[in-house]
Amino acid sequence: MKKLLVGLTVSLSLVSFAHAAGNASAGQAKAAVCAGCHGVEGIAMIPNYPSLAGQHESFLAKQIMEIRDGVRKVPEMTGMVASFSDQDAQDVAAYFAAKPKNLGQADPALVARGQELYRAGDMAKGIPACTACHSPNGMGNAQAKYPVLSGQNPAYTEAALKKFRSGERANDPNNMMRAIAAKMSDKDIQAVSNYVFGLN
Structure with missing residues (x-):
């Protein structure tokens, strides 16, 4: 009986996944x-x-x-x-x-701070590393619905982070991005937005 229930659960999961x-x-x-x-x-x-x-x-x-x-x-x-x-x-x-993603060129003047934030965060400010959710190569996490950041337009990423910071955008799970962006300065946001544009 237990095997039947497990099999049925797996089958239903596959059906709902296929439908979606x-x-x-x-x-x-x-x-x-x-x-x-x-x-x-x-x-x-x-x-x-x-x-x-x-x-x-x-x-x-x-x-x-x-x-x-x-x-x-x-x-x-x-x-x-x-x-x-x-x-x-x-x-x-x-x-x-299914389309090939955009590959950008980061501004060299902003790379060092952007890389630091993306890879290590800023513990003094309480900013975690972006890699924890968005992966070291910026490819995100499809199952968790964390977006690909690699190659994203820096002006868009900057605007999105500022909207999270102000609370204007609030569709992040568990207030996660709002809490992080609230600790970021304009320069931090600009640097990390630029860095991920050139990340591949």
């Missing part, structure tokens, strides 16, 4: 509404917008659904995703996740 997976081919047409800001290939030409190429499907789908549902406030996107079903969000996320 996106279809990149279906996502291509649905992603047309995203191209104006995020680029056809998911690489934003406007620095204040995030590049989506190579981002984790799980993270992108979460963001799309939270913007659609009003959990994350992004007025310029709300109308774009208002009619998206959960499956649409998964499909668009799968489409962009």
Whole structure:
């Protein structure tokens, strides 16, 4: 009986996982509404917008659904995703996740402080190392829905961290990013945002 229950649980888990997976081919047409800001290939030409190429499907789908549902406030996107079903969000996320990510060039003047914060944090300020969640190479953690930071537009990352710091953005699990960003100065935010842009 115990084996049957374990087998059933595993089977149901696989079914729900398969149902939640996106279809990149279906996502291509649905992603047309995203191209104006995020680029056809998911690489934003406007620095204040995030590049989506190579981002984790799980993270992108979460963001799309939270913007659609009003959990994350992004007025310029709300109308774009208002009619998206959960499956649409998964499909668009799968489409962009399959694209090669942007590779940036960090500003040498900011690299040392950015690398220090990213790799070791700043214990005097109570800032943990970014690598703990976003990995040493900036590839994040798909299962935990922690985003890829490597190659992300620095202006976007900087704005996101400042929104976490002010509390304007509050869709982080357990207040984690808000608590960390609250301890970061503008220079810290600029340095780490620049560093991850060139991280690969």
